[in-house]
Amino acid sequence: MKLVDKLLKIYTFGILGLIYVPIVVLIVFSFNESKSKVVFTGFTLENYYRLVGNFRVWESFYNSIWIGVVVTVVSVLLAILMAYGITRYEFRGKTIIDSLVLVPIIIPEIVEALTLLVFLVILGIDLSPYTIIIGHVAFDVSFAYVVIKARMVGYDPQYEEAARTLGADELRAFTKVTLPILAPGIIAASLIAFLESYDDFIKTFFTRPAGFMTLPVYIWNMASRRGFPLDLNALATFVVALALIFAYIRNRVGKGVYL
Amino acid sequence: MSIIDIIRRGKKLKLFIFIGIPMIYLLIFFFIPFLIAFLYSLGMFKQVVYQYVFVPEPSLEYYSGLMKFPGIFKSIQRSFYYASLTTLGTFLISYPLTYYIGVKLEEKYRDLAVLIIFTPFWINFLLRVYAMRFILHEAGMINLILRLIGIISEPIKFLGTDTAVIIVMIYSYLIFMVLPLYGVLEKLDVELLEAAATLGATPFKAFIKITLPLSLPGILAGSLLVFIPAVGEFVIPELVGGPNTTTLGTIIYSFFLRVRGVTGWGIGSAAALIYIVLILVASYVYMKFVGGEVRLG
Structure with a gap:
């Protein structure tokens, strides 16, 4: 052995x-x-000079970042509401709702993407960066929910009740007691939500306005031309450096959450 | 109004804020679009000038259009072939790996090991696929190594073949198998194995009788997490495949973004609906099959 x-x-x-x-x-x-x-x-270093001088790359990168940040804030807020509601209240249809929230994780992204596109076009909504955000939030709520709920389930509501007994109202008990305890879960959920949005290609590709690019869309445009543009290799160095920073942050704040 | 009424109303309001707001969001931007796309695939939205109008006359026009598409059945079959081999491949690679990390490795190193597996998956997915294309190329690293160790004399043309697509898919989906497997194996109670050894079981028998059955939930979760999206994969067949690697995913993609128009979208939606139905059936059969095996053992 x-x-x-x-x-x-x-x-x-x-x-x-x-x-x-x-x-x-x-x-x-x-x-x-x-x-x-x-x-x-x-x-x-020629490929790097070309990369640095390539305005389209940095524009796409900037788009990925700001979209990712907005998506993270919105989806984590929605997920906190949902996780709090599910773990604190009893109501009819609770189990059904709890599993409905998870459906976006299971449904293949290409299907999600095209159904959203059809929906937007039929309503006559023009594609914009905001339609990309709408789409990302729809799957990120589920990811963030899983992480935050896991943290919520493991935490004893007695702390909150103690705060209430000592005279805090529900909102105050929530912000002063519950939120700080949930913080590690919220940070881990934010990281996951951000990465899912930052790395998303399919849903962005379907719901973006013409000419609008995020980093994955830019890479797709370069890579699907069949050649081997060495700028992409240089971009890899940059992206790997970012991934290492993410890995470092993730290791510091989100131990034990793997998703 | 009695006090109880006020409290009840308060609870309703809170429930609306906590549960209602997120659910309304998902309803509008996730579930209703599904319904709309389903109706669209039945030809129930007609374009009039710049607007769509609802026509309550379902037809199977787009479905039959899809069935007449040359090579459609071959492509669906290929999608399932790729997805099955990807699931099997990721399982065979990650089981020993996660077993070592979750059961044998000292506990203090486990987090680090998981982080090492995880980090490459934070590099953009498309860039990872591009990296694989870079080394799979005829004049790339893999061909060079195979030639140096004398396995081949002529370079192999990987790109454009099933082999390339499957290799890259296994590489890309590995993490979705590793995580659930690690989740169950890390929780495995080593004392059970020791008890089995004390009672005279060989390590192999203990593995078959204890470890494997206990890791079944992880295997089940991992294979569904890999298989379901793998059937619809279109990025990898597009980037490392060729004309002979069309899948359900590339068909949906090309009807939607290349053919376009009402017909393109109609047929694309029909293909997506068929994809969902096939996936549901396959997952159901798979779970029945695996579940049945557990009862036998």
């Missing part, structure tokens, strides 16, 4: 390394002078 354990260990480390290989290769060859994908012919 010792041998099996050893093999398992080697295997695990192997896979952990392998999942990084494609990205590392992409980054290494962003510094390559020639267009070769296997031979490193010489060091250059």
Whole structure:
């Protein structure tokens, strides 16, 4: 059995390394002078100069960020309301509502995206950055809800009752007692909600106005031209740096929440 | 008005704020669009100048249009083929991995290991697919390595083939299998295995009789999380596949965003509805099948 354990260990480390290989290769060859994908012919920063000077990339990146922030705020607020209502009140149809909120997680995104597009067009609503936000919130509420509710279920309502006994009204008890206890869950939910929106391609692609780009849409436009634009390799370095920052924050604040 | 009435009304108002507002949002922007798209696929919205009017005469015109689309059945079959192999592949790769991390690895290193698996999945999905295309290319890293170790003499053309699509899909969906599996394996009570050993079970038998059945909920959740979206995947077949890798997803995508127009959207909506129905049936059969196995064991 010792041998099996050893093999398992080697295997695990192997896979952990392998999942990084494609990205590392992409980054290494962003510094390559020639267009070769296997031979490193010489060091250059040319792709980076091109990337920095590329206005479209930064515009798309900016769009991804602000849309992500708005989506996160709205969906986390809705999720807090929902999680609080479900865990604190008894009412008819509670289990049905609890499972309805989870439906957006299960439904394939391409279907969500096209149904929303059909809906918007039939109502005569013009596509805009706000239609993208509407779409993202619809799935992010569910993700944020799962995380916040998990935190809510594990917390003893007696603290809140104690605050009420000591004279706080419900709102005050909520903001002074419940919210601080929920904070780690809210932060974890915000991170997940932001990442889901920031990385979303399909729903954005269907509900965006013509010419409007987020970072994933920009990457799609570059990559679907069949070539290998080395700017994308340079962009990978930037995006990986961001991912490492996210990973760091996530490790500091959201331990134990994997979604 | 009695005091009880006021309290009741207060509760109703609170319920409306807490439950009502989020549910109304989901109702308007998630559930009603489904209904509208369903009616649309039945041809019940007609375009008059710039407006859509509701015509209460359902027809199956778009569904038959979809069925007449060349290669449609082959594409649906291919979607399920890709999704099944992706589910199987992600399972075979992540089970030993999560077993090691969740059961064998010292507890203090577990969070770190999960973080290491997680981090690449915070890099934009499309960029990861592009990275895979970069190394799968004829003049790319994988071909170079295969040639250096002497497995092949001529470069293999991966891009445009089923193999490329399946490899990239397994790579991209891995995390959705890892997380639920890790969730159950990390909670596995090691004392159960020790008890089995004390009672004379070989480690292999203990694994078959204890670990595997206990990880079944994770396996079930993981396979559904991978399989359901994998059937409709269109980004990966578009970026690393070719003319021979059309799937249900690429068909929906091209009817919606390339063909466009009322007909394009009608047929696209019909394809999406068929996708949902097929997925529901497949998941139901799968859960019956796996559930049945548990009872036998």
